Amino acid sequence: MDHGTTDSEPRRSGSFSHTGSASSSCRRRSISFSAAVPFRIDDDIESETVSEAGDIGDRALQSNRHSEDASLCFSIDHASQNGVAAPTSLDTLLHPYGYWSRDPALNTISPVSPLPEETISPLSVDAMVCSKDKKQEELPKLWDYVLCLIHLAVFGILGVLTRYLLEKLFGPGVVGSFLMGWWGVVFKADISRISDYLAIGLTTGYLGSLTTFSGWNQKMLELSVDGHWVFTVLGFLLGLFLAAYSIIVGVETAKGFKWLLTRQNGSSGSGIRSSSSNWRVDSSRRHLAVMVVLILMLVLLWGLSGELLKEQFSSGGSGAQLWLACIVGPPGVWIRWFLARLNGRGLGRSGLFKWVPIGTLIANVSAACIMAALSTVKKAVNTQTCDTVASGIQLGFLGCLSTVSTFIAEFNAMRESKHPWRAYAYALITIFISFGLGTLIYSVPVWTKGYG
Template sequence: MDRGTTDSETRQSGSFGHPSSASSSMRRHSASFSAAVPFHIDDDIESESVSEAGDIGDRALHSKRHGESGKFQFSIGHASQNGVAAPPPDDTMLSTYGYGSRDLEALNTISPVSPLPEEIISPLSTDAIVCSKDKKQGSKKELPELLDYVLCLIHLAVFGILGVLTRYLLQKLFGPEVVGLTSDQNILYLDLPSNMVGSFLMGWLGVVFKADITGVSDYLAIGLTTGYLGSLTTFSGWNQKMLDLAVDGHWVFVVLGFLVGLFLAAYSILFGVETAKGFRWLLTRQKERSGSGIFSSRVNWRVDSCRRHLAVMMVFILVLAALWSVSGALLKEEFSSGSSAAQLWLACIVGPPGVWIRWFLARLNGRGLGRAGLLKWLPFGTIIANVSAACIMAALSTVTKAVNTQNCDTVVSGIQLGFLGCLSTVSTFIAEFNAMRESNHPWRAYAYALITICFSFGLGTLIYSVPVWTKGYE
């Protein structure tokens, strides 16, 4: 989960201590709030937390099973304002700041951005703040480990396919065939609208309302953010369009394309956060007038029993089977035509494995290099997913130009749209970028962006541009 941090001069004050448990990706930090104590966070913990701003993959499930993460202790000290003691945070306040009272491991699986510095309270765990009602009901019975993984993979697959479909529709809507805003020949590349829309929705689903979504189902939160938004946005498609421009000698367009793409995606997620906060404020006012808390009825919809989980799993299995069956049938019918529709249906079939691989690679985020954990602030899982997808897409594009047949173009385009589009992501990349930009070391955000873009574009040039130039491919 995102732990955006501030310096000692922020308006919010507090302190973070080191956890007593073993080092893990989901550390809980002892915290206390005092008007006289400056906000401070250990640099090593901050580096790890910022690197995990986007996704930590299946480490959430592993940590929950094996108790790798310690317990976070939250206490209200002598914080006061005008001589009045500050009240303890309630569910509404925590939800307003984007923190729920569910497992932090599940929340960490989402792909969020860091909240604004003045909004940060502290990362809270289920075991830290437990209302008396929850204590009386007792702790929730854990699901079998296999069922945990199956539920995650099924949600990721279904929402990943929906992300592919949405991205394809946005390409067609804003492309030359309809609006004509984007094309392959300028800096407004075809996947720019989907990257902007996905980043905007991340502000809603991954930041402001993430606690409310998790309050219904942890797996729904994973599916919507890591699955849907991660597949709606694509880094490899963005990189490949810049390679195509470079091949044609439009180097200025390449530089502007990366800068404009990064700028618009970064501000889309901020705009999403601000609009979602405004909408939440309206909902809060309405609920206050009616005398009930915001989303107070969500408990009735909570999927928190084995029976409900099994029911949801069966529904999602049927949906996934239907999506794959329809895609397979339509692919068989359209394949010989070589149309974009055939590429879409193939993309829907091969998309889910890309989401799964990206989810598993995310376990590398926050780990650093070697036993010493060097460069923990770099999310290596996201870097590997984006760079590898960009390189594979460049290689397949080279194959397409070398073979130059209709069937090869259909297969390659389907794999690029589906598998590689889902393997790479801009929403997570931008989430981590913003988390670093709001940390105590904002230069890391630009270093991270530069590393990802330079490696992807540099290797893509060797794999794609150089063969095209030397072989004279059209």
């Protein structure tokens, strides 16, 4: 993330710029604040950016959008680079994207140069990377959508396969949250310098599909339906604790690794930038080459999954469920990605509760409800075919529609913000609504009908 200003920008501009451009460049917008901007804007922007800590969906691909739809990131002036002394008598506030100073007398804010070790954002924001050094060729809107959907599909299937393997060992939620700290927070900007689509594929596609909130909620429902309420509560508390601290450990270890890389190269990130620039996908030819490779991979994965499903469907079992999951997984990723456009918008025209990631909340709650309904259907029908189809949809489509890693990234961003209570409120809202509706859909029929 760059903190300097370009030659065409005033060092202390007197305007609030929220510019729009063509589709690809929308992912690299910035906002410049001046000392004349009222301080109340800071809380509105923080609420929106924290809510978009996981993903902002296909809003990043819309070339003509209103200001409330724009992806947000801050262009913070370095006082030392511009020859302006940083204020020392003002109240300094830690914003998710750097330090801002408030003058109580004037009720205004102005940027202050952050310390070098504090320039790494705690947020994991898809399509919110200020990388002015990138000069990627802008693509037609259709290409933008196709590239994103293909990246999401391929990495989503890989996430399903990884989650299936990790469930045999230990919770994939911990691994996904840990990797989110690496790829979605510390190295997000470096990955985006290579390709914005790769960053979206790794975080929204792979990590989002690697972890599943609906599966976690369903396991707690199955414990509660057997009367194990203590284990149900502990399952939610321990699961949230482990996932939350996994992303913290991921961020800290990634910072350490990045520090070693920059120390080895003898500069603050220039070595990483120079190495990533060699792999940068910044032309139509390179985008086309990546698109062809990913299409071939998607056709191969779907074709292989279809053949294996045809062979193993009659015998049922986990193998048939896995191959069906690989086929139906990508639509779940796509729907979650489109729902993410609601993050940061708030409710109604006035945009109430912008800090709540509405899109992620809808994805997780709806997937948890459908997961509970299919579990009820499996118990009611109780046939091998029904079990294979329902379990495959649960593992693939619903596993990719819901996500723990994005949920935890948003939780961690709220916890690091000026209003840490919002993190726990968001977690309680998600868990209570999902578990409450799941109890009505799954537990009540099991108790009343006596399903075994």
